[in-house]
Amino acid sequence: AQTVTQSQPEMSVQEAETVTLSCTYDTSENNYYLFWYKQPPSRQMILVIRQEAYKQQNATENRFSVNFQKAAKSFSLKISDSQLGDTAMYFCAFMKHIREARNSGGGADGLTFGKGTHLIIQP
Amino acid sequence: GAVVSQHPSRVICKSGTSVKIECRSLDFQATTMFWYRQFPKQSLMLMATSNEGSKATYEQGVEKDKFLINHASLTLSTLTVTSAHPEDSSFYICSARGGPSGLSQETQYFGPGTRLLVL
Numbered sequence: 001a002q003t004v005t006q007s008q009p010e011m012s013v014q015e016a017e018t019v020t021l022s023c024t025y026d027t028s029e030n031n032y033y034l035f036w037y038k039q040p041p042s043r044q045m046i047l048v049i050r051q052e053a054y055k056q057q058n059a060t061e062n063r064f065s066v067n068f069q070k071a072a073k074s075f076s077l078k079i080s081d082s083q084l085g086d087t088a089m090y091f092c093a094f095m096k097h098i099r100e101a102r103n104s105g106g107g108a109d110g111l112t113f114g115k116g117t118h119l120i121i122q123p
Numbered sequence: 124g125a126v127v128s129q130h131p132s133r134v135i136c137k138s139g140t141s142v143k144i145e146c147r148s149l150d151f152q153a154t155t156m157f158w159y160r161q162f163p164k165q166s167l168m169l170m171a172t173s174n175e176g177s178k179a180t181y182e183q184g185v186e187k188d189k190f191l192i193n194h195a196s197l198t199l200s201t202l203t204v205t206s207a208h209p210e211d212s213s214f215y216i217c218s219a220r221g222g223p224s225g226l227s228q229e230t231q232y233f234g235p236g237t238r239l240l241v242l
Binding site for chain 2: 035045047052091109110111112115
């Protein structure tokens with residue numbers, strides 16, 4: 001079974017600052033995906049960024065980037081030039097590669113989430 | 124693209140009644156849909172995986188007779204909470220994963236969630 005750990009329950013930074021959210025995970029799989037999802041007060045889950053484990057290059061999406069360290073099983077999210085609208089819960093999530101999940105039997109390719117980090121951007 | 128809707132957005136029911144929640148992928152075909160549950164100030168927990176035309180696969184500890192899942196088409200999955208009790212009160216969120224038509228198969232797109240309150 002996979003586990004995802006987010007060790008920062010809450011973080012607060014000033015607008016325009018850079019902030020890094022940490023995430024570590026544990027798995028015996030070699031092929032998998034990692035995601036960061038954002039959940040604002042509306043509770044709608046929004047995909048922020050994703051990373052395929054077989055890719056060494058870190059994923060980036062505008063102001064969002066990750067530091068993926070496969071050997072250390074670490075997947076941190078960096079938000080640059082933070083904005084008030086970035087205030088939300090951020091969840092790190094793990095998913096087995098679809099092909100390997102199907103080999104494990106049905107239902108193995110859902111997301112395993114960390115407990116989340118509540119990020120507050122102060123004006 | 125990749126819009127997922129849920130209906131209703133919130134529901135209040137009496138203990139002992141059944142409640143049906145619908146999850147629809149509006150602009151893509153979803154070969155697989157997932158149902159999650161989220162308690163206040165907690166993370167999402169996977170309840171079950173639903174594949175079109177086949178029986179759902181439930182996570183350990185989730186009662187399949189209590190949480191009935193039907194995935195009758197590539198755009199619709201339903202979750203029915205049978206004989207609901209106050210402890211079933213929670214936020215239920217569905218997600219859908221795209222088929223081969225274009226969307227990445229590994230990404231799940233989430234519905235807006237349904238808040239269930241059982242009195």
